[in-house]
Amino acid sequence: MSYIVDSFIQNSALKSADLEHRRKINFNIGKYNAVVPQGKLQFENIELARERAKNIKWRAIETLDQQLETFELQFSKRGGKVIWAENSEQAIEEILNICKERNCKTLVKSKSMVTEEIHLNKALTDHQIESIETDLGEYIQQLDGEAPYHIVTPAMHKSKEDVAKLFTEKLGTPPDLSPEALTLVAREILRKKYVEAEVGVTGANFIISDIGGIAITENEGNARLSCSFPKTHIVVVGIEKVIPTMADLGLFWPLLSTFGTGQKVTVYNTIVTGPRQPNELDGPTEMFVILLDNGRTNILQDPKQRESLYCIRCGACLNACPVYKNIGGHSYGTTYSGPIGSVITPNLKGMEDFKHLSFASSLCGNCTEVCAVKINLHELLLDNRHQSVEEGNYSFTEKMAWKGWKLANMHRKIINLATAKTKNKYVNKLFTSWTKTRGELHFSEKTFNQLWKEQRTK
Numbered sequence: 089m090s091y092i093v094d095s096f097i098q099n100s101a102l103k104s105a106d107l108e109h110r111r112k113i114n115f116n117i118g119k120y121n122a123v124v125p126q127g128k129l130q131f132e133n134i135e136l137a138r139e140r141a142k143n144i145k146w147r148a149i150e151t152l153d154q155q156l157e158t159f160e161l162q163f164s165k166r167g168g169k170v171i172w173a174e175n176s177e178q179a180i181e182e183i184l185n186i187c188k189e190r191n192c193k194t195l196v197k198s199k200s201m202v203t204e205e206i207h208l209n210k211a212l213t214d215h216q217i218e219s220i221e222t223d224l225g226e227y228i229q230q231l232d233g234e235a236p237y238h239i240v241t242p243a244m245h246k247s248k249e250d251v252a253k254l255f256t257e258k259l260g261t262p263p264d265l266s267p268e269a270l271t272l273v274a275r276e277i278l279r280k281k282y283v284e285a286e287v288g289v290t291g292a293n294f295i296i297s298d299i300g301g302i303a304i305t306e307n308e309g310n311a312r313l314s315c316s317f318p319k320t321h322i323v324v325v326g327i328e329k330v331i332p333t334m335a336d337l338g339l340f341w342p343l344l345s346t347f348g349t350g351q352k353v354t355v356y357n358t359i360v361t362g363p364r365q366p367n368e369l370d371g372p373t374e375m376f377v378i379l380l381d382n383g384r385t386n387i388l389q390d391p392k393q394r395e396s397l398y399c400i401r402c403g404a405c406l407n408a409c410p411v412y413k414n415i416g417g418h419s420y421g422t423t424y425s426g427p428i429g430s431v432i433t434p435n436l437k438g439m440e441d442f443k444h445l446s447f448a449s450s451l452c453g454n455c456t457e458v459c460a461v462k463i464n465l466h467e468l469l470l471d472n473r474h475q476s477v478e479e480g481n482y483s484f485t486e487k488m489a490w491k492g493w494k495l496a497n498m499h500r501k502i503i504n505l506a507t508a509k510t511k512n513k514y515v516n517k518l519f520t521s522w523t524k525t526r527g528e529l530h531f532s533e534k535t536f537n538q539l540w541k542e543q544r545t546k
Contacts, residue, residue: 123350162300166362198311200291
């Protein structure tokens, strides 16, 4: 068993047994579940909205090369610069070069999962550049030295008491501050950083092809400040975030906010089409957009898995997943957790090391049911399992066990021949990896087939 798998199993066991952890998660997800139905009321036909969004993303992904080239052309016309990064190493190198040329000492950064994916903060710190997370949840996680716990709400696993204690330890604040007071403390610290920073980094919720712009949706305004105060603005975004037209935002912005937080629309919605123009009074003097592949074209070339690139990172599948709600985000050991993470991570980082994520699922289909763009997540999880077997990512013991299972289940006489005692012993004693984390199985004395025959002969 690899270290990655062993770590996942150990962390999952610890978190699922931590009742306080589960209480916090279910409390926060419960609040989410209470408001999402209200947000959905803004749609006359929510199923039609989801279907249309899926069709738009289908068109965007099927013509991805054309969409990205159109974006680059339009964005470049306004003085912006597009950088194509094949992997995280190339993206980091480009960002460090930009920072070095501008003698950057302080960098402000808005919430961005793709920068977590490439481990940008670590790279900047290693090169003596102060990188400040300006989203409150991300700032809390940065103070605690933790990665984001959730795609949308990075500090979901922390209570207000946890945050107050953290601020006391790291910032010296009184231990009894209210959430509002804690927010004001963070605001005072972060506002100074916006002015000091030479470079601002943001992600992008969407790449708008036809106008050559990026769209950002948020509730705090920190992304807007991060991309307007510093003289240099860098956008790091996955190539799959493209949508064909600006008009598509009329559907995607409310869809993302409803499925992400239960809101009709988030507080701040921004479209950025380039650096400051001659007739404009504010904004950065230069702007770079780094289009990141980092394994996404591996997914693109797979006709089945390609559908996972439709994801708009609303986080709805995480909130609906019974596995995520019990083991939490950090147990996955990856940037993207929950069902969507279990689908894309094996394809982004290698099936051999991460196939276990696709098996860590109940296959209840709830993730598919709640997906904003109707991705068939549970089917893609099954496809990952099939692919891992096709690639030979299984042990000899597992192979022989399934051969035995198949032999028995293909022959009714074998099943009826074995007694319940024999079956119990075979399953519970031989398959120790099953009973290690589950209760023992107890077979009935007679099979359904035997009971059926007895009833028919009476």
